[in-house]
Amino acid sequence: MANIELEKASHLIPEFRYREDGMNVTRGSVWSGPGCHEGCGVLIYTDDDGKLIKVEGDPENPFNKGRLCSRCLALHEVVNSPERLRHPMKRAREDRGKDKWERITWDEAFDIIYERFSDIKERYGAEAIACCFGTGRDIVPWIYRLAYTIGTPNTIFTMSGMSCYLTRVLGCIASTGCFWVGDYSQQFLRRYEDPRWKRPDTIVVWGNNPLVANADGMYGHWAVDCMKLGSKIIAVDPRVTWLAAKAEVHLAIRPGTDGALAIAMLNYIISNDLYDHDFVDKWCYGFNELAEHVKDFTLEKAEEITYIPKEKIAKAALMIAESEGSILQWGVAFDMTKEALPASQAAFAIFVITGQIDRPGGMVMPTEILRFVGGWGYEELILGKHQDMIDKRIGMHEYGLLNAGIMACSTDRWIEQMETGEPYKMAGIWIQTTNFLACTSPDPKRTLAACNKMEFIAAVDMFMTPTIMALADVVLPVSAFTEKVGLRVGDGFQRCETINRASDPGDTRSDVEINMTLGKRFDPEAWPWERTEDVFSAVIKDCGGIDMTYEDFQELAPGYQPFEYYRYESGKLRADGLPGFNTRTGRIELWSTYYSSVGLEPLPYFEEPIPGPVSTPELLEEYPLILTTGARSWFFFHSEHRMIDSLRSRHPWPRIQMNPKTAEINGVSDGDWVWVENHRGRCKRKVEITPIIDPRIVMADHGWWLPEEPGDFDEGLFGLWDMDINNLLKWQAGRAGVGSNYKTMLCKIYKAEPGDEHNTWTREEAYSYVPREDD
Amino acid sequence: MTKGLLIDYTWCTGCHACETACKRELGLPREQFGIKLAEYIWPMDEGKDFAHTDNWQYTYFPMPLDACDLCEERTAKGKLPSCVHHCQANCLFYGEIEDLMERFLEHPRQSLFHL
Missing domain, CATH: 3.30.200.210 (Phosphorylase Kinase; domain 1)
Known part of the structure; x- marks a missing residue:
């Protein structure tokens, strides 16, 4: 060692x-x-x-x-909180959706779960059980190990197209050999005082509001620390966030057109000879093909697509090219559009050809203890003990990209498979730290109906949620972080x-304790720890x-x-010790050999979001507004915290933000309740009038449910159907199996009338639900 | 020996951490605050469309209120007031007024508070 x-x-x-x-x-x-x-x-x-x-x-x-x-x-x-789940509970399958929980002991809970999953294994095979997890929780390695112990390869991140983070991670691993994060000196004990570090000249905050979101291990206010040290901000955001208002240049982009902006910037940088020749010559593969591919994508064309004035695009591109250290501070806006992979590919390429890779104040590769996105235990348990499962991972044959370095399945195919039983039957779900009906799942009625077909569902959470109330047969109460021991491997x-x-x-x-205890029932050798x-x-x-x-x-x-920069020069990025990157060509692949080998376009392209003002102009008359969703709140982590009074009281209701002009045209005032509706469904939001958003675009909060309302299915399932913005969304992954349209929709808004409060859906309707025809 | 609070609001991002830290420290009920953000956001480029608007008045100001005792109990034990300790943007400073005055005069658009 x-x-x-x-x-x-x-x-x-x-x-x-x-x-x-x-x-x-x-x-x-x-x-x-x-x-x-x-x-x-x-x-x-x-x-x-x-x-x-x-x-x-x-x-x-x-x-x-x-x-x-x-x-x-x-x-x-x-x-x-008095609302917390404090003891394991069970209820009969026919009582799903009813508040008929009965307290049981941990032993009884584990007995039931072990017996029911074992029964499913015996009748259909272990692959009929899916293990589902959410985001930002200490769960990924442990739930993968539990799944592999049970013998199933099916671990599910409950979003269409796994469109949060994994899209960018996969794309980067496939074309550069690893994932890169912005260098805010977080790898150094002495932080900004470490002499090896240099503050970034520019921080390109793109599709991310890090001050609120704090995503991906980046403490958002590091960006503010760097601004005080002299870093300039370039913001790409449909809204004027605080960072956008303080930025050197703000590109107020139409949601879902980030790929077009990135490709136009690539063209501008290449055709004006602003790229880093030395880095490109030595360390990049496919530059000439990229240059040829993007050459017709002019700033004029980008302006028409993205709504961003071309002078601003040119200014931003020039600033990045001239930076000695530029950070791409990107976020889920990349993942939450259907063709997420090529959009991320194009944006990252800007930072590659301008030489921002593995340099101080640029993009660096994190040191890790465990690469958690790859799970834990696959080799030992699936390759070692359950070889018959190697080919059973959902979506792996259809989407070759899923074999590039993460082990999650195609969530979209999982939904279909629960509905159709093809290519094999699904029968059980283990839900741990995800409230997908209220948060991550598009078309939650379809999701609920598909999951409800499963014979047995067990769930783990801190609080009762709409997902657990609607679906689970057994629920286990999990500890908060102050109540457990853990290791931060995120x-x-x-x-x-x-x-x-x-x-x-x-x-x-704790989550891991639950997984270990249950895992030992299936295979004590797989969890040889006390x-x-x-x-x-x-x-x-x-x-x-x-x-x-x-x-x-x-x-x-x-x-x-220990941390060093420029590891590609010293041979420390590759297992064979040769200089270069951990790709087939040893270079960063601007023309991706991996994408090509799995039947994907090797070069980045832009595709209009569907629906949208360009792709579906026929919908504009009825649904004239562009809808983006999911801007984060200071007070909540996604669908959590709605029952915490001091937080909820400061963001009491789900908002829809709109420009004063939009409010005027639609005849609504600040504080009005409105329905937000498209051809797929509707939900309620409270109007917040603000100048920070383009009059053509509205932004609706995500993750809402009302823990204070009745939980019984027939009484509204904690207000879920009224509050869930995902009623307007559809399960649909991009060509690569990753990415989905969460942030790029069309909608209309109109006042909610009194008495029109409950957008309910009864148990009977749920049981007889037939997925709607595709649109 | 007057202690005070310097508010360098140019950097205040409106994160509300000061409010929440203060509420817990003073045990205030839901409607009450010891420090509260004021906010003013408006485009300053008259007559320009949204895409061409570059100048914004985009200001948050953490406003100490009557309940603020500059965390007497904490500071007596050598700790910082809870809002200063937790301010994510590092735009709140606690100390002797004379020392804060130096920082206050370094650049404009700050505010100085004492009891």
Whole structure:
């Protein structure tokens, strides 16, 4: 085992547990639930009974330096909430959708789940069971290992086209050999003071509002830190966010046209000879083909498509090209359009041909302990014990891209397969940390009806959700992060952070503990550990190659792994030790040999979003507004936190943001309830009039349900059908199997009349639901 | 020896962390705040369409209210006020007025608060 030297943060008080003013303080990291993409350093204050008093930011942690967002600052309300699930419960399958839960013991719960899944395995094969997970939770490695222990290769990220993050990750792995993140000095203990680091000249905030979203291991306010040091912002966003307002140039883009903008910028940079010749000559494959391919994509053409004045596009392209260090701070707007893959490919290529790769203040490859997107245990358990499952992963034959380095299945094909039983029958679902009916799933009625056909469904969560109320037969209560031990192995740089138990979990258990206990029933050899701490010690040694235990990490955390820039020059990116990138050609592939080998276009292209003002002009008369969804709230993590009073009271209802002109034309006022409707469905939103959005575009919140409303299916399922913006969306993946139109729709709005409150859907209707014809 | 709060609101991103930190520290009910964001957002380019609008008045201002005691209990123990400690944009500073005054005069558009 390589002896990796970890650089250790210093603490005034060396122990990670200490007393202060009659309280117990536990130092550690955040992860999860509630969900979060980060892992900030925190100080957790508890009383002698193990009750959580408060969470504060840890000023000594280089990641957040004491800062915290509202969700952690209100964490005591989440953890101590009377609404939390506290004990395992079961109900009869015929009572799905009814509040007829019966408390049971953990032993009984595991007995039922083991028996029912074993029965399904026996009758249809283990592949008939799918294990579903959501985003921003400490779950991916553990749920994959549980699935592989049961013997199924079917792990499902519950979005159409897996259109959050995985699209960009897959595209980058396939064409550059790894995923890249912006260099905000997060890999260095001394952060901005480290002499190796250089502040980026430009930060291109594209399809992302990092201050609110904090996605992918990037603490959003690092962008503000860098602005204070002199970094300039280029913002690509349909809305004027704070960063866009302070940007050197703001490109107010029409949703879903990012690919067109990126291709035009490539053409501008190439045809004006602004690219980095040395980097392109030495380290890129297919530059001439790319140049030829994009040469007719003029700024004029881009202006017509994207709504962005061509002078602004030129200015932004020039600024990136002239930067010694430019970050592509990209977000889900790339993933949440149907042809996400070529759009991401084009945007990333801008940063490749301008030489921003693996340089200070540019795009860098994160050091990791475990590449969590690849899951954990595939080789040992599927290749080692369940070889008959290798070819059964849903979507892997149809979508070759799914074999590029992640192990998730095609979610769209999973939905179809539950409906049709082709190519094989599905019969069970394990749902852990996802509330997909309220959050990630398009066309939730179709999803519900498809899932409802399953013989047995078990779920794990902190709170009752519409998804669990509608579908689950057994539900298990999961611990919050202050109630468990954990290891932060998520997005971005992994900094040897531990999550340390501080408060009393009561009768809840942690996600990994649940997976280990259930996993042992199926195959004790696959989980040869007593405690969850031992699981993490195994990950640290076997995956991280670090000769330390979990307990060592607790003392050390956070610890920083060695980091170097320009690793492609020193041969440290490839297993064979040769210089270059970890691709077939050893270069960054602007013309992708991988895409070509799986039947995809090797060069980036732009396709109009469907529906849209250009692709479906016939819909414009009835649905004249462009609808984008999913801008994040300061107070919620996706569909969570709606029952937390101090947070909910500051974002009490789902909004639809629109320009004053749009409101005037549609005869609505600020605060009005309106229906947002398209040819597929409708939902309610409260009007927020704001000048920050183009009069042609409206933005609707996502993830809404009303925990205060009745949960019974026939009484509205926590208001789900009224509140779910995904009623307007459709299951549809891009050509590569990734990407889907979450942010690029058409709609109309009209006032909701009194008495028109309940857009209900009864159990009877759900059971007899037939998916609508495609449109 | 007067302590104060310097608000460098140019950098305030409107993240509301100060509000939430303060509410917990003072144990305030849902409607009450010890510090509250004021907000003004408006395009300043008269007569230009949305795509060509570049100049925005886009300002958040964290406004200390009557409930603010500059976290007397915390600061007595050598800690920062909870809003300053947790401010994500690092735009709030606590200290002796004389020391804050130096920073205050370094650049315009800041505000100084004391009790």
